[in-house]
Amino acid sequence: LMSLTEEEQRHIPDDIDWTDTAYRNRLMEIFREHSSDSIQNFEYFYQAQVLWDETMAMNICSYLESHPGTKMVVLAGLGHIIYRSGIPDRVRRRSGYRQYILAMSSGDSLESDLADYFLFPKPVKAPFSARLGIIAKEEPGRIAAASVMPGSPADRAGMKAEDILLAFDGMEIRDLTDLKIGLMLKEEGDSAIVKVRRQRDLLPDTTIELSIGPFTSVRQAFHSPHKR
Structure with missing residues (x-):
């Protein structure tokens, strides 16, 4: 106070x-x-x-x-x-x-x-919500993966911490809202192509396209309270 x-x-x-x-x-x-x-x-x-x-x-x-x-x-x-x-x-x-x-x-x-x-309400199943399984950090005009959850779709596809997300299924990603919109359109079992830029020590940055998915129930795949 x-x-x-x-x-x-x-x-x-x-x-x-x-x-x-x-x-x-x-x-x-x-x-x-x-x-x-x-x-x-x-x-x-x-x-x-x-x-x-x-x-x-x-x-x-x-x-x-x-x-x-x-x-x-x-x-x-x-x-x-x-x-x-x-x-x-x-x-x-x-x-x-x-x-x-x-x-x-x-x-x-x-x-x-x-x-x-x-x-005593009846249990209601939450609607499906696709998640990459990363801790996202926003930077001016872009977002990056601060960390990648073990066992998550992003982890299985090869995404690494500090990768900068450039596009989601061809849609440019400039902020967290862009990523949320892309994920919101995904149904259970869908996949996505995510383009990332990876910084490398002593070498030029490289651009990689990752095939991420299929997206499944969050509880079945991995668990974290702050993931995207």
């Missing part, structure tokens, strides 16, 4: 509650699962989370106070509502409005105090 400018600080709630230790402990567990950063960086994460919750609660109460008799549905991630931590307790502290928490669940395990009601 200390890094915010005076203008930014004018937009945050004056009254912020930091006393929910159970909520803090749950956030600590989440942080440890996804980060190896220091405890100081957890404090930044915790402050950002609480500020988000408190701002949501402030805006909810402000709207309802300005519109008497109105009912509001708030869509938020489970971490912001379960056990009434996050948003619900902050709304109650500010206004005392009656609230009901509806949480989605797979039904594998339930704790009665997680929410007031539970919704």
Whole structure:
């Protein structure tokens, strides 16, 4: 919070509650699962989370106070509502409005105090999305492969880190949007011709055409949270 400018600080709630230790402990567990950063960086994460919750609660109460008799549905991630931590307790502290928490669940395990009601949606298969399997980095007027995921379509085709992507099925690639459009048009089982420029030590750069594919389900082929 200390890094915010005076203008930014004018937009945050004056009254912020930091006393929910159970909520803090749950956030600590989440942080440890996804980060190896220091405890100081957890404090930044915790402050950002609480500020988000408190701002949501402030805006909810402000709207309802300005519109008497109105009912509001708030869509938020489970971490912001379960056990009434996050948003619900902050709304109650500010206004005392009656609230009901509806949480989605797979039904594998339930704790009665997680929410007031539970919704059990049917599983929905995500639409197919083709991926090269690279970490892309944007540079002025072009994109390059910062790294290539082992076992990915790009890896199997011979793409290497630092290759500069020039074209996808004949379409010039100037930025990440161009690459996304090319991939979006691919169906499961399709392939693509990707032209790359490869830098070589002590030798001129070379241009290579790689036949990449067939594209298959991401989960079947490889896994990474930041791939293209």
